[in-house]
Amino acid sequence: MDSRCTLKKNSDFRRLYSKGQSAVNPYVVVYCRRNREKVNRLGYTVSTKLGHAVVRNRVRRRLREIYRLNAHKFKPGYDIVVVARSRSVGASYQKLEAGFLNACGKLGLLEERL
RNA sequence: UGAGCGGGCCGAACGACCGCGGGCACAAGGCGAAAGCCUGUGCGUGAGGAAAGUCCGGGCUCCACAGGGCAAGGAUAACGGGUAACGCCCGCCAGGGGUGACCCUCGGACAAGUGCAACAGAGAUAUACCGCCGGCGGCUUUGUCUGCCGGUAAGGGUGGAAAAGUGAGGUAAGAGCUCACUCGUCGCGUGGAGACACGUGGACGCUGUAAACUCUAUCCGGAGCAACACCGUGGGAGGACACAUGGCCGGCCCGGCCGUCCUCAGGAGGUGGCUUGAACCUGCCGGUAACGGCAGGUCUAGAUAGAUGGUCGUUUUCAACAGAACCCGGCUUACAGGCCCACUCACACA
RNA sequence: GCCGGUGUGAUGGAAUGGUAGACGUAGCGGAUUCAAAAUCCGCCGAUGGCAACAUCGUGUGGGUUCGAGUCCCACCACCGGCA
Numbered sequence A: 001m002d003s004r005c006t007l008k009k010n011s012d013f014r015r016l017y018s019k020g021q022s023a024v025n026p027y028v029v030v031y032c033r034r035n036r037e038k039v040n041r042l043g044y045t046v047s048t049k050l051g052h053a054v055v056r057n058r059v060r061r062r063l064r065e066i067y068r069l070n071a072h073k074f075k076p077g078y079d080i081v082v083v084a085r086s087r088s089v090g091a092s093y094q095k096l097e098a099g100f101l102n103a104c105g106k107l108g109l110l111e112e113r114l
Numbered sequence B: 001u002g003a004g005c006g007g008g009c010c011g012a013a014c015g016a017c018c019g020c021g022g023g024c025a026c027a028a029g030g031c032g033a034a035a036g037c038c039u040g041u042g043c044g045u046g047a048g049g050a051a052a053g054u055c056c057g058g059g060c061u062c063c064a065c066a067g068g069g070c071a072a073g074g075a076u077a078a079c080g081g082g083u084a085a086c087g088c089c090c091g092c093c094a095g096g097g098g099u100g101a102c103c104c105u106c107g108g109a110c111a112a113g114u115g116c117a118a119c120a121g122a123g124a125u126a127u128a129c130c131g132c133c134g135g136c137g138g139c140u141u142u143g144u145c146u147g148c149c150g151g152u153a154a155g156g157g158u159g160g161a162a163a164a165g166u167g168a169g170g171u172a173a174g175a176g177c178u179c180a181c182u183c184g185u186c187g188c189g190u191g192g193a194g195a196c197a198c199g200u201g202g203a204c205g206c207u208g209u210a211a212a213c214u215c216u217a218u219c220c221g222g223a224g225c226a227a228c229a230c231c232g233u234g235g236g237a238g239g240a241c242a243c244a245u246g247g248c249c250g251g252c253c254c255g256g257c258c259g260u261c262c263u264c265a266g267g268a269g270g271u272g273g274c275u276u277g278a279a280c281c282u283g284c285c286g287g288u289a290a291c292g293g294c295a296g297g298u299c300u301a302g303a304u305a306g307a308u309g310g311u312c313g314u315u316u317u318c319a320a321c322a323g324a325a326c327c328c329g330g331c332u333u334a335c336a337g338g339c340c341c342a343c344u345c346a347c348a349c350a
Numbered sequence C: 001g002c003c004g005g006u007g008u009g010a011u012g013g014a015a016u017g018g019u020a021g022a023c024g025u026a027g028c029g030g031a032u033u034c035a036a037a038a039u040c041c042g043c044c045g046a047u048g049g050c051a052a053c054a055u056c057g058u059g060u061g062g063g064u065u066c067g068a069g070u071c072c073c074a075c076c077a078c079c080g081g082c083a
Helices: A011-019 A053-073 A092-104
Strands: A021-024 A027-034 A041-043 A078-084
Touching: A011 A027, A011 A041, A011 A078, A021 A092, A027 A092, A041 A053, A053 A078, A053 A092
Parallel strands: A041 A078
Antiparallel strands: A021 A027, A027 A078
């Protein structure tokens, strides 16, 4: 994954939580905000409340895979933070993908399909 | 065959496509003075038996002391060995459990001193409440009566514990008061490397508690890779130079700030620390074993918002507990399912 | 990743190894009041029981002790600190 496409700093996350737009469903919460780059920058939050390390890793890897396979559908130029909620622990990949894309659609992050 | 007991090992596998971390090589392009960086292609590599809990022991780093001792605080605790070290492991002893294989035990000292032992009970570390016995008295009652003084730990009930146990002698009644046997502690002798075992009338009979203080023996300086070392933006403090010009505050003078260099502290961020090690595999030798020695071979993650996922096919059943973060040795806890070895008991067969 | 701390009725919080829940807050019942507040009295952990009472109860499981909320060991949950 390109390092320019990841959010790292705590301050970036704080800015999105306080000033970004958000969308919620049982699997994820998505925050987003325009940035000045030509690419999207993604950050993932999976807290210890969701489970132990193996569970958290699985959720984060699936979220990252969902974005990788669907990246062509996204509009460029946004900072995006994806926060996993507790329902995403037991969810299948397909359900998680549907939930993620649903939330992004609410925010208007996806390209308008023909 | 069934039931069991002890130990060891594995921890889904293979294939296809897309994708990720690290390494090596390649050469095309871009940036750059260069070193190099980015993109690309190929090869090879990429979590565990517990990676977990952070409970012990070490390495490593910094701080302190720099030699030795004492005190304080903490840890350990039969004995012998293994180990870099350990609170771990092996063997063994004692005690306990099991028909047995085998298992369990925080297993020094209360016989150095101090403390504590609620309630119950007459009495709790020594005790006469009831009882038993003797003496001296008392009497409307001469008793299976009663008062006083004394002896007595056999019997009673309470308690976790009542002062070795059983029997006999003895006595007014009794008592390790005496004797026999037994039990325990200390001493002595023999065996053993030792814990210990066996013997022994030589002495003694002593409540429990040290996961109470304490004593004895041994060990321990403190903090932790978010340690620590280096580079270092902006801003800060001190000193030196300049005090010319210019700018800002100010009506002007005076005054303050803005400059350059050096030093100091600090530390956004970055680099190192970072993986070859008390390492692993195979064989031989020594040892009951833990383990040790020798020879040959192997290189086996190193990230930094933190690399293993998705889709599909086959095998049986779509698999448990679970993810490295400086590194090792252990312990503890979690765990679907499976394999192997040794042994025990019961039954059957030869 | 490392280091440290805390768990007791609904709740805050006491309890020297010796009857567990002192003392508050909240709750329930009663008195007082036309009614409420305040005040006073009583109850107040769970289960069974009409009651008397019995059993279990200090995060969980073991151990030491005659006896553990307390002492020791292991685990669980929660909280805090270190860039």
